[in-house]
Amino acid sequence: MPDPDDQRLYFLLQRAAHRLRTTADRRCLAAAGVTTAQLGALFAVHDEAGVTQQQLARTLGLRESAVTGLVGRLTAAGLLAKRPHPREHRAVVLELTDAGTDALRAAQPEIDRFNTELREALGDDGFTGAATAMHRLAYWES
Known part of the structure; x- marks a missing residue:
């Protein structure tokens, strides 16, 4: 049984990220035929008209080669x-095609279900606190 007092934050973040990613990937592939990484790119292109690959790389926090x-x-x-x-x-x-727009629409109910399950698992305060903490860490500059 995992130790609930484990304070190895980086290890726990990595483990949680892996668990969440594999579960979300499985669900998004079944619902829309795309992974969460692909969905992230599609959402970014949807949200920022006229985005270039270089801008997309910055938005996603990835290398341009990736x-x-x-x-x-x-x-x-x-x-x-x-x-x-x-x-x-x-x-x-980069622009979404009609098929790209359809994939976003098909994935959205599954994303909503997944977030609802996370909110139920963490409670409203825990979900909000985790989202706030992850946002801080995502944009933290050491």
């Missing part, structure tokens, strides 16, 4: 489209 592969897979799957940037000749602008 985003190049991710965008390549999403483009090959027909979920994203690229068009030339209007001012930067080497850059491309």
Whole structure:
């Protein structure tokens, strides 16, 4: 049985992140045919019209090389489209396709269910506190 007094925060964060990611990936793949990493990219493109791959990499906190592969897979799957940037000749602008929009719509109920289950597991205060703490850590600069 795990020790409820375990204070190894980094270890616990890694373990929790892995558990949450694998569970959410399984559910999102079943609901919409995409992983959570792919959904993150689709949501970012949806939320920021005219986003470039470089901007997407910053938004997702990933290296540009990782985003190049991710965008390549999403483009090959027909979920994203690229068009030339209007001012930067080497850059491309990313856009959701109709299939990408459909994938977001298909995933949303599962995302909502997952968040509801997390809120039930943690309680409202615990869920809000965890979200606040994760936001602080995500943008923490040491």
